[in-house]
Amino acid sequence: MDHFVHLREKLSRCCPSLELRIQEPMARHTSFRIGGPAALMALPRTEEEAVAAVKTAAELDIEPFFMGNGSNLLVADEGVDRFLIKTVPGLETCRLQGQEIWADSGVPLARLAVFARDRGLSGLEFAHGIPGSLGGAVTMNAGAYDGEMAQVVRSVTCLTARGAVETVTDCGFGYRRSCFSDGKRLILGVKLALKPGDTEEIRSKMEELSARRHDKQPLEYPSAGSMFKRPEGYYAAALIDQCGLKGLTVGGAQVSEKHAGFVVNRGGATCRDVLELVEQVRTRVLAQTGVELEMEVRVLK
Ligand SMILES: Cc1cc2nc3c(=O)[nH]c(=O)nc-3n(C[C@H](O)[C@H](O)[C@H](O)COP(=O)(O)OP(=O)(O)OC[C@H]3O[C@@H](n4cnc5c(N)ncnc54)[C@H](O)[C@@H]3O)c2cc1C
DSSP, X not given: OHHHHHHHHHHHHHOTTSEEEEEEEGGGSSTTOOOOEEEEXXXXXXXXXXXXXXXXXXXXXXXXXXXXXXXXXXXXXXXXXXXXXXXXXXXXXXXXXXXXXXXXXTSBHHHHHHHHHHTTEESOGGGTTOOSBHHHHHHHTOEEXXXXXXXXXXXXXXXXXXXXXXXXXXXXXXXTBOTTTTSOSEEEEEEEEXXXXXXXXXXXXXXXXXXXXXXXXXXXXXXXXXXXXXXXXXXXHHHHHHTXXXXXXXXXXXXXXXXXXXXXXXXXXXXXXXHHHXXXXXXXXXXXXXXXXXXXXXXXX
């Protein structure tokens, strides 16, 4: 605990403008609305503040955890003894450079997609309904409806663990992963290469995808989206449904009755409830279909 007090004091001296929160309840920062307090959280509003946060932590041998909008995170009920650096809502500018967009990592994907649409740039229609930040989406190589971040990312500017600025063009994208998935670098900003398109066509594509989402997904309950990765050759939701697990409940956590790939918080769900439910689903799907499900949602303990 002492090292966080030391970190806080050091940061307050070297970067007084940096917003710091102590024992910050993580249920406020995750789309699941689950999670106890984080020991210390920094919310940088500029690159300089982000550099100060990362460098000072490195000087004290503290490994930070980086987060965006918390829409793919499940945080422990007892909280986490970690230093969190959160890009949302502080780092959020976007600008046009020719046909490329440069955007800060904390920009919500929905806003970025609208920014592109309004400038007649196509390629982010798939991302409009994903409730994450740009940094989280690049880390996860977020995707939907045949689109994924790998298709539009030209380069990423990030901070190394020691706070040096680096530009990465080969992001090692794979299915729901990238070279940033190891949590060692903080994504600061992203250059996106898009194609010219018709604003009205882009708008109607977004509306069509949004309608499909509202039709298929339980957006009325807190969740972290798809709980499991797509196993090769299968769909997680179809396997779970086939095993008769829709509606399976542990405490406040439930396998959605609308979309079996989602675990939803029906009210008061704990991290323990969700993990117990996930274990039951994995065990039953393995026993009945022989397929092993792997979690897509990141657990922070
Ligand atoms: C209703 C709903 C629907 C969803 N639909 C989809 C979908 O269609 N497709 C899809 O792929 N996902 C979907 N998701 C999951 C989630 O929105 C995505 O994974 C999103 O990209 C996560 O972004 P985030 O900013 O919330 O990241 P977080 O949840 O904050 O973090 C996710 C991971 O990224 C890392 N990270 C975040 N920001 C940074 C940064 N700046 N630098 C370095 N690392 C960082 C974190 O350490 C963590 O490992 C959905 C979630 C919900 C709740």
